[in-house]
Every structure is written in structure tokens, then in C-alpha cells.
Amino acid sequence: MTDAHHPAVPQGVEELDIIGVRHGAFGAADGGDTSGFGGLVDPIVMPAPAIRPFGGWFDEVSDELELALQAGGLPATEAIEKVVIYKDEITYHVRREHLLAFVTMLRDEPGLRFEMCLGVNGVHYPGETGRELHAVYHFLSITHNRRVRVEVSVADGDAVIPSIVAVYPTCDWHERETWDFFGIVFDGHPALTRIMMPDDWPGHPQRKDYPLGGIPVEFKGGTIPPADQRRSYN
Amino acid sequence: MSTDNVTFTNAAGSEEADDYAGSYDTTEGRVYNVSGGDWGTIAGAPDGEHDRIVVNMGPQHPSTHGVLRLILEIDGETVTEARAGIGYLHTGIEKNMEFRSWVQGVTFVTRMDYLTPMFNEVAYCLAIEKALGITDQIPERASVIRVMMMELNRISSHLVALATGGMELGALTAMEFGFRERELVLDIFEMVTGLRMNSAYIRPGGVAQDLPADGEQKIRDTLPLLRKRLKDTADLLVDNAIWMGRTVDIGYLDLAGCMALGITGPVLRSTGLPHDLRKSQPYCGYENYEFDVITKTSCDVYGRFLIRIEEMEQSLRIVEQALDKLKPGPVMIEDKKIAWPAQLSIGSDGQGNSPEHIKEIMSESMEALIHHFKLVTEGFRVPAGQVYVGIESPKGELGCHIVSSGGTRPYRVHFRDPSFTNLQAVAAMSEGSMISDIIAAVASIDPVMGGVDR
Numbered sequence: 001m002t003d004a005h006h007p008a009v010p011q012g013v014e015e016l017d018i019i020g021v022r023h024g025a026f027g028a029a030d031g032g033d034t035s036g037f038g039g040l041v042d043p044i045v046m047p048a049p050a051i052r053p054f055g056g057w058f059d060e061v062s063d064e065l066e067l068a069l070q071a072g073g074l075p076a077t078e079a080i081e082k083v084v085i086y087k088d089e090i091t092y093h094v095r096r097e098h099l100l101a102f103v104t105m106l107r108d109e110p111g112l113r114f115e116m117c118l119g120v121n122g123v124h125y126p127g128e129t130g131r132e133l134h135a136v137y138h139f140l141s142i143t144h145n146r147r148v149r150v151e152v153s154v155a156d157g158d159a160v161i162p163s164i165v166a167v168y169p170t171c172d173w174h175e176r177e178t179w180d181f182f183g184i185v186f187d188g189h190p191a192l193t194r195i196m197m198p199d200d201w202p203g204h205p206q207r208k209d210y211p212l213g214g215i216p217v218e219f220k221g222g223t224i225p226p227a228d229q230r231r232s233y234n
Numbered sequence: 235m236s237t238d239n240v241t242f243t244n245a246a247g248s249e250e251a252d253d254y255a256g257s258y259d260t261t262e263g264r265v266y267n268v269s270g271g272d273w274g275t276i277a278g279a280p281d282g283e284h285d286r287i288v289v290n291m292g293p294q295h296p297s298t299h300g301v302l303r304l305i306l307e308i309d310g311e312t313v314t315e316a317r318a319g320i321g322y323l324h325t326g327i328e329k330n331m332e333f334r335s336w337v338q339g340v341t342f343v344t345r346m347d348y349l350t351p352m353f354n355e356v357a358y359c360l361a362i363e364k365a366l367g368i369t370d371q372i373p374e375r376a377s378v379i380r381v382m383m384m385e386l387n388r389i390s391s392h393l394v395a396l397a398t399g400g401m402e403l404g405a406l407t408a409m410e411f412g413f414r415e416r417e418l419v420l421d422i423f424e425m426v427t428g429l430r431m432n433s434a435y436i437r438p439g440g441v442a443q444d445l446p447a448d449g450e451q452k453i454r455d456t457l458p459l460l461r462k463r464l465k466d467t468a469d470l471l472v473d474n475a476i477w478m479g480r481t482v483d484i485g486y487l488d489l490a491g492c493m494a495l496g497i498t499g500p501v502l503r504s505t506g507l508p509h510d511l512r513k514s515q516p517y518c519g520y521e522n523y524e525f526d527v528i529t530k531t532s533c534d535v536y537g538r539f540l541i542r543i544e545e546m547e548q549s550l551r552i553v554e555q556a557l558d559k560l561k562p563g564p565v566m567i568e569d570k571k572i573a574w575p576a577q578l579s580i581g582s583d584g585q586g587n588s589p590e591h592i593k594e595i596m597s598e599s600m601e602a603l604i605h606h607f608k609l610v611t612e613g614f615r616v617p618a619g620q621v622y623v624g625i626e627s628p629k630g631e632l633g634c635h636i637v638s639s640g641g642t643r644p645y646r647v648h649f650r651d652p653s654f655t656n657l658q659a660v661a662a663m664s665e666g667s668m669i670s671d672i673i674a675a676v677a678s679i680d681p682v683m684g685g686v687d688r
Binding site: 019020022044045046047086087089091115116117118119121123124136138140142145147149168169170171172173174177194195196197198205206212227228232233 | 320321324326328329330332333334364365367493494495496497498507509514515611612613618619620621622624631633635637639640641642643645646648650654655657658687
């Protein structure tokens with residue numbers, strides 16, 4: 001990357017996680033940008049993958065994970081796409097075909113023992129071609145008092161992730177909610193139906209391409225457009 | 235279910251047309267929809283030997299703790315299968331927040347679980363502060379006020395849990411006591427924030443407003459009365475034979491069940507596990523307060539009731555310690571690029587920005603006006619990345635997961651509401667029990683549908 005606005009690529013990191021590009025300084029989509037920075041192009045870069053040593057207990061957990069994965073005949077690099085550490089939180093980006101084995105290990109390995117899954121929710125990154133939909137899981141280990149995050153990314157046209165309800169039954173409703181709002185299919189879920197929206201609802205409302213909706217509000221002769229149509233900053 | 239050959243007939247056999255009654259064939263046999271009346275009088279109904287009766291309880295039902303729909307398959311008075319239907323109070327709060335500034339989000343989250351507004355606000359603000367990396371810069375006084383407001387809120391939330399739980403089991407005096415005592419807390423909220431509920435008081439960087447001049451004293455004066463009244467409410471039920479008959483050994487869920495279902499809060503602590511995020515992962519300076527984590531080992535509704543009673547005692551202890559810790563100082567972060575520029579005050583024409591601030595921006599400093607305008611309309615930017623913060627709400631772990639794309643608005647906000655997760659335990663707690671016990675079980679989970687559905 002040679003873009004002047006682009007942050008330096010940390011050593012050992014192959015590519016940056018760019019989720020979109022911001023244009024202009026003020027972000028107003030309608031009307032002229034009088035700031036003089038209208039031509040500014042700024043890529044939105046998510047935190048870069050971490051490189052060993054991670055520091056703190058992150059190394060301990062990662063060692064345990066790698067050992068357990070290898071004992072199961074699965075090289076760690078095969079299951080874990082990358083590890084991101086941001087604000088003292090560790091995120092394992094796991095390939096979907098190994099998710100079930102991965103979370104089973106999280107639950108069962110004595111050195112990990114993440115007894116509690118805090119559910120899954122989705123994030124839609126339309127700018128990330130080929131991995132638009134992310135499912136984000138949070139786990140809590142009461143035994144070791146640790147938290148980890150597991151993220152699985154899939155393409156919009158092939159949004160299928162194995163269900164982990166068999167391992168963590170608490171994910172039952174969470175997976176239904178994520179299906180309802182993002183259209184991610186959790187393969188193997190006992191009854192993947194909508195949970196918040198009515199059963200016959202078209203579309204998945206939390207996706208970025210789904211409009212917020214709303215009606216203009218009239219107030220003392222003035223008309224205020226719905227929130228998603230107002231002049232806004234980005 | 236096949237919808238072929240749907241032949242609607244008036245199943246009640248009456249001359250009156252009932253739009254909701256009828257029968258149709260499915261692959262599992264003929265299904266009759268009825269909306270009242272005596273089963274025996276329904277024309278063509280099966281003999282009662284091979285039928286399954288599915289009762290739809292709610293979403294409009296006084297005993298289901300809000301707009302919760304319980305779908306019960308019953309055999310006489312016994313529930314053989316229970317499922318909870320939710321979504322009737324879904325308001326799209328998470329989606330809406332993606333179209334507002336970070337600060338405006340507080341106004342939305344306070345309305346999620348409307349009985350625990352302070353916790354929603356604190357979870358959201360702690361997450362923003364973590365993403366901004368300013369957790370250490372929050373003034374001491376702001377953190378103390380946050381803790382005080384949260385613990386008062388814990389009392390009011392537990393009181394409503396007792397009140398509505400009591401009402402659903404027929405203990406109407408408990409309901410009156412619970413709601414009356416809650417008013418004492420709401421009066422404090424009104425004095426401090428201006429509003430009884432939905433106060434949007436906790437803001438990124440601190441709190442919206444310092445305590446009023448006589449606020450500290452007023453809170454101190456309320457505490458003895460609250461303590462006495464809480465004892466009265468407890469005395470009403472703790473050794474009450476009818477109450478115990480309805481709650482002891484009801485709604486059983488053990489530790490393994492709680493872990494598998496991700497249950498937190500009083501329900502988890504009723505299995506004997508002293509898991510409390512205030513102790514294990516302290517935030518807002520909870521490590522500096524002395525309090526006990528209440529546990530019981532009965533795994534039943536009665537145990538959860540006792541836990542709530544005793545947790546209110548502990549909350550009063552924390553509030554007293556917080557009042558002692560209150561030292562004069564700022565209640566908003568010093569960083570002017572994040573701190574809300576104005577302070578509110580009450581003038582002759584109602585509540586608004588303080589006259590001093592108006593004077594400064596309107597007639598003294600053009601830069602102050604620009605700053606105010608930019609911060610209020612555009613807001614601050616949060617660096618791209620994601621964070622998760624979990625706090626101990628009265629119902630369990632309230633988690634806030636925020637994703638920022640570096641903009642002035644959240645890219646995605648998700649709340650892991652404890653009621654949502656805990657409500658999944660309804661089936662495990664109540665299948666095989668009486669219909670009346672499912673009410674007790676749901677009441678002991680204390681779900682608030684505003685939080686469940688968001």
C-alpha cells in the first residue's frame with residue numbers, strides 16, 4: 001500500500017483489515033463540502049493482527065489452544081485465521097469449518113474452561129468483499145476469570161456457519177436472533193426461525209443494506225426527515 | 235404443517251362468527267383453534283384421549299411479566315412442554331443507534347431494560363470509554379455517583395421483581411409494598427437526573443450533571459426509611475407459609491443447567507456459585523467497596539427471592555459507602571473533545587443549558603460556540619475496533635459489544651441482555667410442573683421484555 005493516508009503495515013502482517021473508505025472530512029453526503037477537505041480519502045482499517053508474544057495471559061491461552069488443536073490433529077494455523085488483540089481483549093478469527101471443534105475445546109480443556117458462552121451476534125461489513133458477514137461470539141471463563149472473543153467471517157452469498165447449540169445450548173436464541181437480523185444460517189440449529197421479527201418478515205433488518213425506515217416529522221412548519229436521510233457526519 | 239384442505243368451520247358451534255376459531259387438517263391431524271369456552275362443547279372435538287392441548291398464554295396476560303408469550307402444551311394442569319415466544323416489544327434500538335451519535339445512544343439504551351436504566355447506560359458508556367481508551371481518566375466523583383445510582387437502581391429493580399412476582403402469585407400486598415418503596419428510589423432519581431426513568435444520566439466521560447446541592451443529604455435521609463421498609467417487605471414474605479408453599483422447590487435449575495444455558499445473576503447464585511462481576515472483574519471502582527455476594531444452594535424460586543432481598547441490603551451498604559466516598563470534584567472528563575460542553579440548570583422557563591454557559595458561547599467566545607456546535611451536532615469519533623464490556627446488572631451479566639468504524643456513530647452496538655438469555659431457562663425450569671408453577675418460575679427469572687426484545 002502506497003497511499004499516504006494508509007497506516008504502516010506492522011511487520012509480519014500480510015494485509016490490513018480494511019472495511020471501507022471514508023470520503024471527505026465532514027462526511028456530509030448531500031450538499032457541498034465547504035471545508036476544503038472534500039477530496040480526502042481515508043481507508044477504515046480495523047485493528048491489525050497481533051504477533052507473538054501477546055503478553056499477559058493471552059500467550060498462556062493461545063498455547064493451550066494450539067496444543068489442544070494439535071492433539072486433535074488440527075494445526076493451529078489451519079483453524080485460526082488470525083489473532084487480534086485490541087484494548088486488552090483477544091479475538092480469535094476462526095475458520096467456520098473448524099468452529100465446532102474450536103468451541104468444544106474452549107469449553108472442555110481444563111486450561112481453558114470457558115464454561116459460559118455469552119452468545120453470538122452479527123456484524124455486517126459490506127465493504128469486506130468475500131467476508132461480509134461476521135458472527136461474533138463472546139466466552140467467559142469463571143474458573144480462570146478470562147474472556148475471549150471468537151469471530152467467524154463468511155461471504156454474503158454463502159452465509160452458513162455451523163451451529164454451536166450442541167456445545168453451548170445458550171446460543172439457541174442468540175443464533176436465532178443473528179439469523180433474524182443478519183441472515184446468517186446456523187447449520188445444525190434445532191429450529192432456526194425468526195425470533196424478534198414476525199415469521200413472514202422479508203429481509204434481515206440489521207444489515208447495512210436494510211434501510212432504517214421512518215417518516216418525516218413535521219414540527220412548527222418545518223419538516224425533519226427520518227434519521228437515515230438527514231445530513232450527517234460519518 | 236400443511237395448510238392444504240383448510241376448511242374453516244365454527245368450532246365453538248355457536249351462531250356467532252368467531253374469526254379466530256376454526257379447524258383445519260395438518261399432517262399431524264386435525265387442529266382446532268378455540269379462543270374460549272368449554273372444550274366439551276366444541277363440535278367435532280376429539281374425545282380427549284389422543285388430543286394434545288396447546289395453550290397460548292400471553293402476550294397479553296397479567297401473569298407473564300410483560301408481553302411474554304408462553305406456548306404451553308398441557309396435560310390437565312401439568313405443563314408437558316413450554317416454549318417462550320418473544321419479540322412483541324422489539325423496537326430496533328440497536329439499529330437506530332447506528333444512525334445517531336455516540337452520545338445520543340445513551341437515550342436509546344436507557345429504554346431497553348426500563349427497570350435498570352442506569353445499568354444499560356453504564357455498560358454502554360464503559361464500552362465507549364474503553365474503545366476511546368479513557369477509562370482511567372473518568373473522574374473519581376463520576377465513578378462514585380455511577381456506583382451509587384447503579385446500586386439504588388438495583389434496589390428498585392429487585393423491588394419490582396418482588397412486587398410483580400408477588401402480584402403474579404397473588405400476594406398483592408407485596409406488590410403494593412414493592413412499588414411504594416420503589417418510589418423512594420425513583421424520587422432520588424428524579425432529584426438527581428430530572429427524570430424517574432429513562433434518565434440518560436450516565437454519559438460517555440462521566441455523568442450528565444452533578445448532584446444537586448442538597449442531594450447528598452436527601453439521599454442520606456432516605457436510606458434509613460428505605461432500610462426499614464425493605465425489612466417490612468421482607469418480613470411479609472420470608473417466613474410466609476403460603477409464599478413458601480408457592481416457591482420452595484419450584485422452578486428448579488441446578489448449576490450445570492445454568493452453565494449450559496448461560497444463566498447469570500440471582501438465578502445462577504441460587505445454585506451456590508458466588509459469581510458476581512462486581513467482584514471478579516470490577517469496574518467503576520467496585521473493588522473499593524465492601525459487600526458480600528449472596529448465594530443460596532436451593533436452586534429454587536424461594537432461594538432467588540431470598541437472594542434479591544439480601545442483595546438489596548448489600549446495595550444499601552454500597553450506597554452508604556459511596557456517599558462517604560463522595561469528594562467534591564468534576565463529574566465529567568477533562569478532555570474537552572469528549573466532555574459534553576454544557577451543564578443543565580433550571581431557569582424560569584424550565585430546564586436548559588446554564589446561563590453562564592449560554593453567556594460564554596453567545597457573547598464571549600466564538601471558539602466556545604464552534605466547539606459546542608461541533609461536539610453536539612457532530613460528536614466525537616471513536617477509533618475503529620471492537621470492545622466488549624460486561625457488568626453485573628440486577629438480572630445478570632449485561633454485556634455491551636460495540637464496533638466502531640472510526641466515525642461519529644456506532645458501526646454496530648449489540649447488547650447481551652441478561653433477561654434475553656435467562657428467559658431460555660423457562661422450559662428447563664417448568665416442564666413437568668403445574669401451570670401455576672410456571673408463573674413462579676418466570677417471576678424468579680425476572681425478565682423485562684424491553685430488555686429481551688430491545
